[in-house]
Amino acid sequence: MAKYMLASPAHTRSALLTLASVVAICVLGAPGFADAQQRNEATQSPRVQTLAVVNGSSISRQEVANECMRRFGNEVLESLINKMLVFDECQRLGVTITEKDVNDDLSAKAKQLGWTTERYVKFLCEEKGISVDRLKRDILWSELALRRLAESQTQVSPQEVSERLEFEFGPKVQVRQLVVASRTEAEQLRTAAEADPASFEKICKQHSIDRNSASLGGLLPPVRLNSGFPEFENMAFSLEPGQLSPPFPVEDQFVVMKCIRKIPAEELAEGDISTASERIKSEIAREKLRGAALKMFERMQANAKIVNVMNDPQLRRQNPGVAATVNGKPVQLKMVSEESIVRFGKKMLAVLIRNRLLEQSLQAAGKTLDEEQTRQLIDEEIARVAVERGFVAQGQPQVQPFLEFMTRNDASKVEFYIEDEVWPSIALQELVRDNVEVTEEDIQKSFDANYGPRVEVRAIMFSDHRSASNIWKMATANPTEEFFGQLANQYSIEPMSKNNFGHIPPVQKYSGRPTLEQEAFSLQPGEISKVIQLGDYWTFLYCRGRTQPKVTDIEDVREYILRDVRTRKLFVEMEFARQKIFKESQIDNYLTGTSQPGEAYIRQTRESDGGRTQ
Template structure:
């Protein structure tokens, strides 16, 4: 049975994985997808694979080139040694790893996709193939001896010593504590709890995990094993700390049953081999990189003129920009395409509204952002350079350009589109003044998860209408952590802050007695709230002067503007016709349907 006939009998992700292996070992990356293919059409405006590749390289090219250079070094080293890793070997390794975690191959690949965003093809190419190649390259250095297996078995299953420990940072203090411990060895645990600076062991009277052989410092292990039960050790330096041990008891060896030994030995051998591979591979990588002649062309203007269309040269072998673009699309294409679709929608909307985003608009938005985050100079003007440095760090000019393109430009475009749609009314100012400066209702609250319990608590609170008793009820019954732990105390409620039902009921209440308690208020999501008013705060500001008006107007305008911008973007998306061939999805207005390969063409 061939791979292709086998595909029909396998779950989708496994079949895709096998297909990916065939592509991996039969086609160069750049040849897998023609650059003139359409990846999306937004309201009849196309986005080509070449355009998407350029944008993906702009955002992720540097990191992808670095990883691909390493892969090329491995490929070249394998070629020099005549090593070939087949698709079957990769497949077998994936199956082995899945079994190691107790999963089917399908479940393991699905887990990688959901939790690490690794497609089966990416996993085979970027993880499994390099791992197998490195193993093959360092195979001569990764021999596991019988002595190593014996030591590992002894470390895992051999005898051990259970100890208590005191750890301090001063030798003088350690000597004093040892004298006390020797005088009263039966109080070692209490001494450790009181004096040891290792909080983890101190909290359990100095107890530490059993000490075994071949796990670290051989002299320290020998010292522990030489102790008799109850005996106190000498003061021993461990790193920059000083420790004292007391042996609690010696634990006998506990090896696996005879029938399980072969499997356990194999697992230990594999673990030792894996560790040796990691060490040997690290050394090999360092050697390959030190001896390699690598020229990174991408992002270097002078080198790009010298080597057009080339991203890097590795020991004379050219890595093309087209290959890097294909890799970037495979890894990041979906996210980059979403951004480009949104950019198309905004560009189309600006054109329709006969509005433009000018460089002056971009500069002004950056200045506004700098001021809003407190980056101003001595004269109160925007300190743009310090703001950009704080936000982007030591990033290069490309990072700054991407920030302007991906964050600032869309913001300015949306502000242009909502010009004239946002105003601040007198009602807005009135509500804003009450919300920000008006009195707030100080309440005790009890949040319940079902109506029956809420009725029970309400009846008890009604029968004993005091703040103290209500707080005790909240502590006992509330399912909301803050009100439960604080005996009903929650932050004071202000008007017009998005909790209309609670605010309306709270501001009807009067402190003290029965009139201080609300009814049972349903807030949805299976939550019922009972409140008790304990008073009102004094207004922060009582005079609505020009300074207050100006601050409120600016704050309210910016909030309403943000909401209008979000609504506009949602509206553009919902009303657009978007054919996303990369995701095989078409949107007609708000309706989404799957696109077959035939429809795509």
């Protein structure tokens, strides 16, 4: 692992850029590559060389460009090359995308959402953080060009539409599933369930290794046709209500399924079928377009002569200022650099500003660590997050698989993860570590929350109090669990409780939902709660009982709880410190055109003029 100092993340790594298979196909395009070349010529004109000033400390354009190139240069270069290939292919085939085409496409998409074109354009620009011109030139043009080039390969058959219609509106089957590791165990548990049919839900809770469904007694959302899992859906649709399936393999596990009910297909009017068919046809066409565009690019790249100059030291010396050539046409390095700033500069500058603030805060607090101590803290933080994310084997953090997951198996990005995520975290930890204190009350509350009994309930969610009150009257008139589940399936507006007949995860103490907790823990088995408000929703509960704690002595888990609570309180202090640092600081960001004087500067100004400044 690379070495990093606490007070300053490394900034001197050389970027290794490779042209891989096509990525970000529809991210960067233009009505012609000449536009990009013109922008490149514009880079020769004078530009602002200081992009930010942080408490008097400057961040230069070159610093931002270097970091953008390190992280995103490969992506930008690939996009520029892809743009050249698309433009050349459009010229070869006589495909022309006009400004009117782009505007018409925007209007059509806005109409599908029921929005005005202006509202839709504003939404896209704000979401992507780009200008209207850039939206049209760099995204929509590419999408239209690809659609025109690949439209012959995106024909949708009537059978495909029919299968999707059946998936959305066809019959469904509600089942419970028991998932175990071996066929022998599956057969034994199935035999037990066959002898006592009512026990299958309890068996799923106790023995199923699928954690998501186990907590709900194995209950799954309704199984649909044409879902992409034919073995699973075929088994589900072969069962009758109450029937158990034989054990069958799913990957390296074995499943026993019990049919709860069969849901008939939805009856649609002829007009609704036509509307749905048109929507589905468009969706499938878009899905096919992605595959067709990828194949088209593979063919383009196979036929093109692409030389990556940036990745070859000898070629860099022979071709100064050139990033790559495509069929003999140069892609200028300066253009890639400036395009990286345009696309990622704001994001990268925000990271540099944050790190500069942390460096200044550490220096002001006198927090200095040598290289070995910093490296140890980095390793400890990575190991801690690995455990938090579940990368553990035999009680030990699995750092390498965790880093592969965080960087999507790209080892070259490990240093960026450390600089952008790990280093800021340990810097904040060092700033606030002495402020964290764990009390006995903290430990007791954590024990009650994590190891104490929980209340098993069913719930029905509503958007208004009147509807909740009306259904509550129906539930209390027939206070059985089965009827409550039927009401949940019919009236609940929340998908999980609706599809699972009111089942929700057991309610625990100190979960951050005091109203729900108080009501749930006040109930006895078989009781129905009053109607309560949870944020913008209304609900009431049916109590099924309480879970039995597996740990009853707090001393058995004290050390674990102590570490956990300390970590949680540490993160709270870190967030307070982060907010305070930003509020106190004077920051001028010339790339975004924003400036803040900083509360510290304001206080100093007021003190210097006797409090006259307001």
